[in-house]
Each structure stands twice: as C-alpha cells, then as structure tokens.
Amino acid sequence: MSDSAVPTPEQRLAQLREAIDETDSALLQLLHRRRQLAAEVGVVKRGLGQPLFVPEREAKLLAARRREAEQVGLSADLIEDVLRRVIRESYQQQQAADVHLEDKKVVVIGGHGALGGLFAERFREAGARVACVGEHDWDNIGATCQQADLVLVSVPIAVTEVVIARLPELPAHCILADVTSIKQGPLTAMLAQHDGPVVGLHPMFGPQVATLAKQLIVVTQGRKPEACRWLLDTLVRWGAQLYQTDAARHDEAMGFIQVMRHLSTFVYGAHLASERADLQELLDLSSPIYRLELMMVGRLFAQNAALYADIILAHPENFAMMRRYLSTFDQVLGQLEQGDKQGFVDKFAEISQYFGEFSQKFLEDSQRLLASAGDAHQLSQVTGR
Template sequence: MNVGIIGGSDGLGRTLTYYFRDEFEVYITGRDHKKGKAVADEMNVHYIESNAGLANISDMLIVSVPIEHTCDVIREVAPFMKEGSVMVDVTSVKEGPTETMGEVLPDTIEYIPTHPIFGPRTTRLDNQVIVLTPVRKGKWYSKVYRYLESKNMRVIETSAEKHDFMMSIVQVLTHFSFISTASAIEKLKVDISETEDYESPIYNLMIDMIARIVSQNPYLTYNIQSMNNNGAKIRNTFADAVIELKDAINNEDEDKFIDIAINATKHMGDIKNALGRSDKAIGALNYEYSILFNSIGQEVGLKHIYSGKIHTGILESVDGKTAVLRNGTKTKKLRIANIRILLDNELYQWKIDNLANTTQSISCMFPKNVHVETIQKTVMNIDNIIDIKLTDAYNGPQIDENSISLTFEVTALSKEDIEKVIKLFTGFGGIIR
C-alpha cells in the first residue's frame, strides 16, 4: 500500500513517516525540498515535490500541515486523488477540515478526519489516544480502526463538534493557563533556576509541564487557540475565574475564597485517583534519581529516551540535573531528564550486540568425578561471559587415571574475563594444561 504524507518531513508528519516506513511504501512532500529529500533519505522513504503528484499515487493520503493551511491543501489535492483511496487529516481542530473534505471529495474517495493526541516527541504508540470523527464509514474505516487497535492505541470515535469542544478544555484552556503562568513568571523577572533550591516535587512537575507547552511551536499553539470555535468562550471564562479569585483574596473575603476552592475541588472528579497518579509520577522521579545516585562509581548504561543512543562507562557523579559518565579518558555530561538507566540484563545484552568479544580454548585437568554441568553453570554466572562449550574430554596415557582433561571453548567480552574463568578452573582443583 502506498501511503502519502503531505508534510512528512516535519513535526507530526515526520513522526508518522517514522512509524509507517517499515510497514508500507511511504512517499512524503515538504515545503523545503532540500530538507524533505534529506529526511526521505534518512528514513529510507520516497520524496515527491508535488502534493498533486503525491495524491495521484497514494492509496492513503495523510494531510499533516499547519492548521491554517489544512483546508487549502485539502482543496488543492482533492481533484488528483485516485478512485477508491482515502484521505486522512491529523489536525487538532476537526470541524473545518471535516466540512471541507465533505465538500470537495467525491463519493469515490473516502475520508477520515483524525486527531492523534500526541506530539512529535512521542516514542511509542502504546496507550496513546487517537480520535476519529467520521461522517460516513466506508471500507477504509474498519481497516484503519483495526490497525490502530493492533498498535494498542486508545481509539475514540466522536463527532467533529464534540471533539473540538473537548479539545477546547484539553488544549485551549490548558495551553492558555500554562502560557499565562509562564508569562507572569517572566513579567516578575524570576530566575527559574533559583526557585529550584526551594521547589517541591509538585512544583517541579508543574514547571516541567509548563515548559513543555511553552516550548512548542508558538504558531501551532496560536492556531489551536484561534481556530477552535469554542476558544473565545473558554479564554473569557478562564479570565473571569482568575479575576474572581484575585478579588476574593485582595478583598480579604475568606468565605468567598473557600467557596471557590471547595466548588472547584468537587468538580475535579476522582481526587483519590489524581493523587495516586501524581504520587506515582513523583515516586518515579525520586526512584530514578536514587538508582542513579547509588550507582556512582559503577559501570552503567544510560539510554537517551529520544535518540535511543546508549552511553556506557563509569558513573562519576550525579547532581540535580546532570549525570557525568566516564569512558576511558573521555567524560560525557547527560541531562537526567533525558536518560534512562539500563537494567543489568539490558546492559549485558547491549555489550554482546555492540562490543567485540574474544573466544579462547582452555584445557584443564580435573578430578575424574568432576561435574561438567556445574562448571559450565558457574562460569556463566561470571560477569561478561557470553558462552562456554565443552569441545573435548580426554584421559589417555599422559593423564593420571584418576583425572580427566577437559577442553572448553569460552567466549567473553574481554581477555580479562577469560582470565577469571581460568582462575575459577584452578579453584575447582583443576590444573591448566
């Protein structure tokens, strides 16, 4: 199946290119042809300069462009789509694109308005939410639905109108309140790094979430605000709530403040569940730091959660933000927020897959009644031993009648690890030949 992604070289479009490239024949377009071709080469997909040309060869055409351009692009490519194909858009606002697709696409072309509720930094599809707002369901709809379920995604089916209202809470209100908070901090000329000495875990999480929102593309954030039909009402209600709360405190109206706080709390739903989730988030942060701190001086593997690159070495130090790793004479500083410490078995497997190993045959005389399997199991418990095989057993004329010469082929990560095996053999009462 040919999957075409208009805007496949940037943002969410690039993320979709990454996910689809191993399962489908993927073609992409982009505003910057030089960059688009580079991304296509990197991802091992095809690049086409024309949106119309892409539409003409695609079985599924995905429109992944800024919200303000989505409807124009839909109109641009609609006449060139082949009969029996399907168009999908992935914008955060659904009413406009849904209406436009219904207007310009013939009955022979199916369309599925879609909103993946995750961003370009998402590294896994498991448990991610995706919303479908179908107007009419054809043969493609069930295929798409089953595919998304097979990826363990949480699929929500609703109308474009309800989607946009829910997004006015999930996105418009959240982004507006977070950016307002960040703007207030900026206007107060507060140095965020200084507040870290006084921060609680909840403050830490809140600042991280605010930073995540304000660091997004401001043009995208603005369009989410301005193009949602419910936006004005949401922002006005938020502003009224802020003023009401401010007036209650400035007027020293304790009863009013308490009334606002209690009513707000009651409306938050399952408070115990919210406390549990936030406690888990705080606990995870503290546990991860504790594991890192207790690993200082030891060999560790640290995986970058976005690039997937693994760094190994001796962990020299850990502070509130940074882990310092030494590998030979080189040191590397890694942001704790962007790394995960590998489990022992993960680090071991990485070494096997990525480091050169060494194999050596070791012949050793043991008492005749020695238990070979016990020797092999014990050797495999030594760090960095990959494999041990018995290749020969001999008790000819040169061997004492109460002894046996055993030859093992040992594979390990280094010669030093082989030496550990030799010491173990002599510890078993063996004599190296």
C-alpha cells in the same frame, strides 16, 4: 565463633552492601531475560496480526503481580511502578518492523515535517510504498496520488483546509485523512474535496514519542467508515488507543484540553519572565508538585511557537470561555483580598463536590507521578544530569 571472627559493624555493612550488589546483578539478568521474551512475544504478535498493546492483558498482569507482592510483604505500588516501566520498555522492544501493508500506497502531505515524518516512517516500516509531499513537490501531486490507498494530510493548522482544497481527484477507494488538532473545518473540507472514504484523526501526542503503544488518537468519522477500517486497524496494531467522537464534540473538548491549558501556561511563563523570577531558586525550593508544574510551563517554551499560536487561534470560539476564566480568577482574587476565608472554603467545597470521585483518583495517580519525579530530581542532583 571467637570474638575475633565476629565482624565489626563496618564489616557487616560492607557484607550487606556486597549482597545487595549481587542481588541487583541477578535482577538485571532477570530483566534481560524478560526483555528477550518480550521480543519473542513481539515476533509472534506480528505473525498473528495482534495489536502491540492489549489493555486487558496488561491490567490482568499488573493485578496478579500486585497480589503476589502483598503476599510476600512487598509494596504493591512499588511493584506496579517497576513493572509499568519495564512494560513500557518492552513495547519499544516489540516495535520492530511489522510488515503487513505491502499492498498499500500511502501519500503523506507534509511528510517531511516532524509529525508527518513519524507516520511516514511507521507506514514505511509496515511495508507500504510511501511518498512524502512537501511544498516543493506540488507540481507532481497528481501523479503522486495516482493509485494511492491513503492520502494523509499533516500540515500546519492555518493552511490545512487550503491544502485539502488543492488536492487532485483521488482514487474512489482512497482514504483521505488528516492529523490536525481541530476537526470540524478540516473534516468538512475533506468531505467536499473527496467523494470516497474520509476520516479525521487527532494524535494526542507529539513527534517525539518512541512508540505508539498506549498513545491516544481521536477519530472523527467522515464517510464510509468500513473502507477506513484497515487504517484504524493498523493504528491499533501499532498499539494506539482510539477514541471515537464527532468533530463538534472534539473541538469543544479541545477548548479545555488544549486552548485553555496552552494559553494559561503561556501567560504563567510570561508572568515569570516579567517578574524575572530566579528559575533555579524556584526549582531548589520547590515541592515535587510545583517542580512538575514548572517543568510543564518550561516545556512549552522549548517547542514550536507557531504551532501553539495556530492551536489557540484556530479556536476563536473559545476566547469567550477564556474571558470567563479571567473573570473567575478576578472574583476569587477579590474575595481573598477582602480576607473572606470562609467564602474561599465554601467555594472550595462546592468545586470539590463537582470533581467528586475524580479528586481521589487524581490524588492517587499524581502521588505516583510525584514519587517518580522526586526520585528523578534527587538523581539529577547527585549526577548532574
């Protein structure tokens, strides 16, 4: 080869970039083919009555691909991240009409609302006859609930028990269920109102979800669990993960999962507002972890204020716990104001021991989230999206 045939560094760079573009195009075609196969899998699953999400299958698939990645010198974490995103898209692709409830009549009290509407749509897609009842439909509630197989209550927390008490007599076989974020009060009200099957549900997600695959729904049994089986099986078939607990334990846990978190987030946002902090500057100067934290704070204030007020006010028994939280904050702050570094370090070690092996797991899981968040931030900086 003559010297004139040797590409310059600039030419070689252009050639390599062209080869990368061709490889990316081939990768797109493979992803398209995978999407077609996933759609076919969804059709077969629906025919077999199998659930959309099978944790064991996904875990086995990811473990196998991680091993293959390591064998060819690729990052196993990279391949897992890519596949998790692809699999999530596959679940959305597979969530076509799964008609298996043609013989069921479902009444959704509050079905014109966001969360009630989500469930009404899912039941409708499954072939059930669905009636949505709003505040202005109550005059016909008796006729609407005749021959119902499920009456699902999805109304604001503050009026849930009142609405349950106003329900007409339901068919003996009918399931009475709710989707309220507290469980003891509504479950007690449903058991008093209806002698038939009763179950409490708490979807741990909002109405914005594109699919129920991998979404958690807490289940608190009330009465005749076997008669409620078809409902729970349907939720699993849609891909949801069910967690069974009793109402008291549920409400105790929600004190930390919802009340403490929501109230702390609200106060954090209120403090930023009162200090008139420059949010854009905070974002520009933030590490990925703080950017995520700031996003979670701001996210709260893009949603329904009354909903969060109801969640917090529905758990007055947790106000004492929040006072203890404030006391702990004040004690630590006082310690630092006195310059007691060793006291802080000792307390840190004590808390680290409490978290135990969860600390390392949380660190590894959060690193993956932070990597994705960092990529998304850089992309938004370039594209302006």
